[in-house]
Amino acid sequence: MKRVFAIFALVVTTAAGNCWAQDFRVPNSATAGEDLSIATSGNGKGTFYLVGPGASIKTEVALGEAIHLKSGDLRIAGGYLAILCSETCKSTNFYVNAAAPATIAFLVHPSRVPVGRNDAVSGVALPFDRFHNLVLAPKNVNFQLVSKNAAPFSHAARTQDGIAWFRTASGKAAGAVEAHASLDDVTAKRAVQQVASEPCNLRINGQRTNGGIIVQTDPVRDCAGNVVPDGTIITFTASEANGKDTVDAPIKQGVARVKMEAKGATVVSAASGVVMGNDLRIEAQR
Amino acid sequence: MNVAQKNWLTVALLGVVLVLPALAADTAVQVQLDIKKAGPRTIENLTERGILRDYRRAWLSLSQALEANTLDPLEGPFAGDAKQWIKDTVLSQQRSGLNQKYLEQNHRLEAVFYAPEGDVMELHDTAEYRLQISDGGKLIQDEHVTVHYIVLMTPGADRWVIRQLQAVPQF
Secondary structure, X not given: OHHHHHHHHHHHHHXXXXXXXXXXXXXXXXXXXXXXXXXXXXXXXXXXXXXXXXXXXXXEEEOOOOEEEOHHHHOOOEEEEEEEEOOOEEEXXXXXXXXXXXXXXXXXXXXXXXXXXXXXXXXXXXXXXXXXXXXXXXXEEEEEEXXXXXXXXXXXXXXXXXXXXXXXXXXXOOEEEEEEEEEOOEEEEEEEEEEOOXXXXXXXXXXXXXXXXXXXXXXXXXXXXXXOOOOOEEEEEEEEOOEEEEEEEEOEOOXXXXXXXXXXXXXXXXXXXOEEOOOEEEEEOO | OOHHHHHHHHXXXXXXXXXXXXXXXXXXXXXXXXXXXXXXXXXXXXXXXXXXXXXXXXXXXXXXXXXXXXXXXXXXXXXXXXXXXXXXXXXXXXXXXXXXXXXXXXXXXXXXXXXXXXXXXXXXXXXXXEEEEEEOOEEEEEEEEEEEEEXXXXXXXXXXXXXXXXXXXXX
């Protein structure tokens, strides 16, 4: 009888021992860069493992005492797996969220854009915390396009899964535009250069010289009155009885100028892209 | 069989031994991509195929790096912060003696944002795999898991690279 009781007592003790073996509690979520304390229960020694982005930690722990994870162990947002082994192993998952936004990755396109184009300028903002984790919690981002010659464009957007974006038309006036993306006290700035669009109302004038003609444009502007950038090519075509001559000339200081050989009655025209100018009739020297 | 023939046979056998496991691992990563919700830019067919190819390669590389505790597979498919944290994990595993195996991977990928100028794409990955963690060869964790990842990919010179890979409780 004593022997049966002893075996029964042993079984109960073993079962109780297993029931009260190591256990631990991890908060459901944590914040990147903050200390974390994990409560354990049980007696004796155990091995604690932490496996997650950027971390692979193995440490001996005393069961029943709290495990302290330093801020550096949980810098990277994402899923972590905590494992506590004594006679057996137990595991649990928890998530580390990004800390407060510290920087904004701000992608703005294009860096150079013609004026008056629909949906020509776009920007994407992605907030990151100081550990470079994408901040996924919804945040309000204010976008602004600021230039000297026009009222600022402003647009507010809420991040969705860490992204906010805008798209808008380019302004009417050529010049530098600053694109801002602001979130609380964090701001990112980018520069966009608005340039004149296609030439508009291309006009030319000319005069006779020895052996030919000199033709030049009036100051070349787009339809909004912006001076077309230097380097834009103007194509001059001179037609006379004996044939046709074509010369390309870049705009310099707002004007394109060319000297062409011609004899007798000559008709000169100018074009830039799909824009045609007026025809100019000149009686060149024969 | 002369010596030269024996050498060729040895090289061929070695090749088979080296290539077969790689092929087996390669086919163990399944990726499906849904682009219906992507916007504002439309994803072209060529881009879709590139994402599928490069995301699959990236997970293959990640698995190899974390299983063998080596940095070599990370050159190419990862960039920026994602590359850095995976490197940190490998180096940390080298110190702790742990390694991770990602087996039977199945990734259901959904493109949710494609920037107007095509310079960044965000995807949601519902990944299912068997995760094994070993300490000095002793298995301490073996479980089938479903993990949700927020992924940022950007186009590189000849491929799409992962810049952020962040597990979240849910989308």
